[in-house]
Amino acid sequence: MIDMNRRILSLLVLISAVTLAAPAQANPANRQAFVRYFGKYLAQGLNSCGTCHVRDHAEGAESLDDFPHNPFGNQLRETADKLLEQKQDADLALRLKLIADQDADGDGFTNLQEVLSGTAPGDKTKFPAADSKKKLEQLTAEFNEFQNRYAWKPFKPVHRPEVPVVADLNWPRNPIDQFIAAGHEQKGLKRAAEASPEVLLRRVYLDLIGLNPTPEEIRAFLEDAKTNDKAYEAVVDRLLNHPAYGERWGRHWMDVWRYSDWAGYKDALRVSQRHIWHWRDWIIESLNADKSYDQMLTEMLAADELKPDDWDTLRATGFLARNYHAERDQWMDDVVKHTSQTFLGITVGCAKCHDHMYDPIKQTEYYQMRAIFEPYHVRTDRVEGVLDVSKNGIPRAYDRSLTSKTWFLEAGDERRPVKDKSIPPGVPEFLGGKYEVEPVSLPLVASQPARREFVKQDLLDQAKETMEQAKAPEQRAAAESALAVLEAQFAIEAMEVAGDKKSDAWKTAAQNLVKLQREAAIEAAQWELTSAIKQEEQATTALKKAEKGKKKSSISKAKQQLKKAEQAHKAAETQLKKAEDAAKEKLTTKYSPRKQSKYPESSTGRRLAFARWLTNRQNPLTARVAMNHIWLRHFGQPIVPTVNEYGGNGREPTHPALLDWLAAEFMDRDWSMKEMHRLIVTSATYRMAGTGAPENHAIDPDNLFLWKKSARRMEGEIVRDNLLYIPGRLDAAMGGPDIDNHQAQDSRRKSIYLRHAHEKLVEFVQIFDGPSVSECYMRETSVQPHQALALANSKLTFLASEALASQIEEKTTGDMDAFIEEAYLRILSRRPDEVEHQLCREYLLASVKAEGSQPTRDQYEKLITVLFNHNDFVTIR
Structure with missing residues (x-):
């Protein structure tokens, strides 16, 4: 029997892609639903595919034909067919309830009685013992009570349950x-x-x-x-x-949404993006503004399609930018896996290689969900005042390819794509709702972000600054010409956006721009030549000096520099001649447009449709x-x-x-x-x-039913923050670039602003079970010796104790009892009890040498350190 069950389970894994296509067929999800329906009342022997199926051949089943339903399985299948004909939900729990009092195998016992007794309901040769009637009555009563509990149906739309009536009407506040x-x-x-x-x-x-x-x-x-x-x-x-x-709540959601700062080295990108902190600031600002959760989700998934010209909102797509991976398949795997777990609490990623083993998610639906994200990529847009995006910019999502294809992968193997037909975007069918995609037309500033007014102004300011800083006349002339070209380019761009192209005015403007560009080329070449001549003269002087010194290495180096200078001189002369010849040619309208990044003028709308499906009230x-x-x-x-x-x-x-x-x-x-x-x-x-x-x-030893308020340990971030805040050392400034994680002991900024990335973590926070970078849907809490050591010996604690002792001593003006009370209030937010107060007095007085003298500052600081190491400091009670 055990061997048969193993073979049956192996077969189901192999054929799950077929069986999930038919609701009435056997599949792992149905088996899991069967187990959940009966819960603790299901005997181990019936936790098997063989409860509903039989095999035709002794050597095992080779196909679905060799693996038919037994009488009990047939009843379940027929009941499903009837429900579907009536356009009703063929939920397995409903089917089991409908056939509970029937006798599938005709052995005189109902299906429910057989399951509860641990005998096969589809095998008439196996039935409960004759003397088990009383026990079965009791089990049936208990099971019915179990079934009458509130039905947890997470995959059905939310319906508000009735608020229970309770005996004590005075306790509830809501x-x-x-x-x-x-x-x-x-x-x-x-x-x-x-x-x-x-x-x-x-x-x-x-x-x-x-x-x-x-x-x-x-x-x-x-x-x-x-x-x-x-x-x-x-x-x-x-x-x-x-x-x-x-x-505070931004850090919570950053756990769930897998926030990670850039983890690259030099120019490399490795997970996340540079300047992803813009997304972190958007999270904090959105929460403070009480932006609705559904709006936040929509913006994180599709702000570029919802508000393509709103750069503050576009920061939200850092959620997608963070998923970046150099390997595209890994990138897509991560975005499907974590988007589904983050917002839906389901593991769609498990269906990449085969139909889901526990939930009714088809393998094809994994690729449908991947297709939602297939077109998107990540870019960095400029921010006002900064033209170099390596220094600052907004990392954001956009649809790079409007024709990207998603292929079904055999067994999830990227080497085995099935290219007969691409997979369209879609969502898991069992969750219901409508996924309706409409392409989105994008404004010009989204497809050509360098057309934004502040970018143009920044370019003008840069050109003017270059002109003002010019030292040589030729350099200034070149800068003036470059500025004139830029202004003319902006002017003709405005004409073209307004639809004024090929008119006489446009032709005049275009010819003028060509003339200015030719003049600018001459001025730039003239400045290059002047600079080259100067460099050649300097190289010649350096060679003569080296020859006088007669040091071979210096002479060799000087000759190489002179050779380069001579080559640059020659190249500059050639370039100037070329520019002068071009200027003599007849004017045309073929001007050189401004160099700028251009992106698609529309977006697929797939992600916006997904966000709307996700935030629809019917989404369960x-x-x-x-x-x-x-x-x-x-x-x-x-x-x-x-x-x-x-x-x-x-x-x-x-x-x-x-x-x-x-x-x-x-x-x-x-x-x-x-x-x-x-x-x-x-x-x-x-x-x-x-x-x-x-x-x-x-x-209820684990307090699962909340008969008290369980204490919990502070997260590492707020342990650190309070070490700064309590003595008044915290810098409350908000937002801005991430701070080097190695500065955690010296920086006075909140922990949320410290760098959090692979191999770039705040050690103090991690000691107190800080969040994992890969995923952190729920933090684990540990109690380890090095937590106490870190709190007792960190520079943060030392500086906090020093500052706080000084403040309280000044406030209490030598009153030791007042010092103790104030210290407790500042650190533990309560007054000490009599025993604690006496212990503190004894500790402080132990250092006093003469009667009437006061404890030293050192003793006060040590008392503060002890209180920072008190369990009540790191505990939320």
Whole structure:
């Protein structure tokens, strides 16, 4: 039996491309759906293709004809056919439910009874034991209860579930709490009380802006809360409008969207692009402006098709520019793989070589999705004030080829393309929706970006500066001629854009431009000749000097330089003669146009169509995936544990109804992330303390049902940021080029602005489980000795302790008790308890030599260092 199952599974892998084309056929996705439907009630022996199929030959199946359905499989197939005839969904779970009470093999037991008892429902020779009736009744009741739970259907459009009614009507602050409370009641959990005001305030500060509240902010909040029951809500509103909100949540989304700075060396490009930081700044600015999530997705995928002349918005396509890879196939693999996991939470990349093993994604659909991105490439457009794109520029996506083909690859092998027919762009059919492509006409400044006004002005300014800096008369004359040519080129370009081409005015302008270009060529050649003559004279003088010195190596070098100078002199004379002869020819209208990059005048519209399909309300996954990420970063644990895998190989959510409700609410609130943050952090669930009833540990040891607020460790970025912020050393400047990662101990800028790329990581951040460059859909948290060593011995901690001790000592004017309290408030956002206060006093007084004297500055600094190494400093409680 085991051998047969192995052979059957091997066959299914080989024929999956065929079987997925027919919904009623067997395939790995159906098998996975079968397993998920029965869950823990499925016996191991029935987790097999043989549950629905038989083989005709003892040596094994060689084709689908040799691998027919057994009676149970036939029932499933026939039920699917009937549903499809009625234009209904042939979902396997529905089919299993419809035939549960039927007896496929005629052995006197229903299909459900046989599955629950672990006997084959399609084999009449195998049936439950005669004395198993009572046990089967119990199992059936339990299974029915299991099936009556909220149906998690991630591949179906989001429908807002009913908010559950709970016994305790006083606890919930909003519907989130009712979903959580329902779980408490079902599991018999006693939830924690509300967190203390100090703990709650620090929690929401770190969650929303990544910075500690100051002692002044803590005291103000505690005072306000005495008389204002909305004091906390007012804090939330203020934090959501704080500039640091965009930086804090920008880093979260940069994890998910795989932000990476340029990882090249010298002129080489290796993953990502130069100046990709423009995309990072766009992310931060968009979040602070509360740009809707659906709009952000659309702009990241297709800003060049949506707003082709808006250079601020074009920064968003850094999402696509970041995927750059020198190997085109690898590039396309990455963009398909990560776009699907990032926004849809499905592993389309698994279907490159064969039909997906767990989800109903055909191999052809992988190539359809690749075809969406096949035409695009990356370029760098100029920014105002900088003509050299190696120094600054906006890396952005554009469709380079409007006729690019996508070929089906046999077994995913790039060496074996099937070129009978190219694959059209498309999306996985099982997710529904309409993918409708319309080509996009682009404005002139998109296809010819050097036509933009600021670029023209920068070129004029450069030409004028060259003229003003000219030292020799010939050099100035050449610069003046070049400026005149440039101005004339701009003038004739304007005429042509206006449609005035081949008119008398145009012909006059064109002839004038030809005349100016000929004159400029003479002036440039004359300056080249003057320079060459001067260089020859200098080389001659250098040779004479070398000959006097009689050093052979110097003489040889001087002769070589003179030879080069003579050749340059001769070439300059030739060029001048050529320019003078050209100037004598009859004037024509064949002017030389300005050298500039030209790109296609239209775009395929494929990516814009994909973005619109992705953000349509009927798309089942986009809102669910986004809300799961947001929830994860507020609670330290996601609702769907596998944040980038919602398919058959993923894990089921802890609160499926809550996630669906959040997704529906998210879309109803116009995809506003700030609105959802506000809803979450003002909930009673979020406001719970971190400790609860001890008996809960036996019921839910991992706190999956949120009977308390689990503590979590700060990310490395905000550990570093607070080491700067708390002592007032942080430079709050926003945006700009990435800062060398080796400057992390000296730079006062936030961690989000430090370089993050392959082999160019901030060591301090990585010690605290910083994000992987390749992908980081959810960070792992570790506890390791070198984290404490880094925090105790880093230059950042030393400078923070020095600065903070000085500030607090000056503020408290020698009052040791006040110093201790202020230090706790600044670093841990709370006052010390009696034991902690006494321990601090004893430590400080241990250094005092004479009665009545004060602790030394060194002792105060060491106490500050100890508090920076306190577990409460690196923990969000």
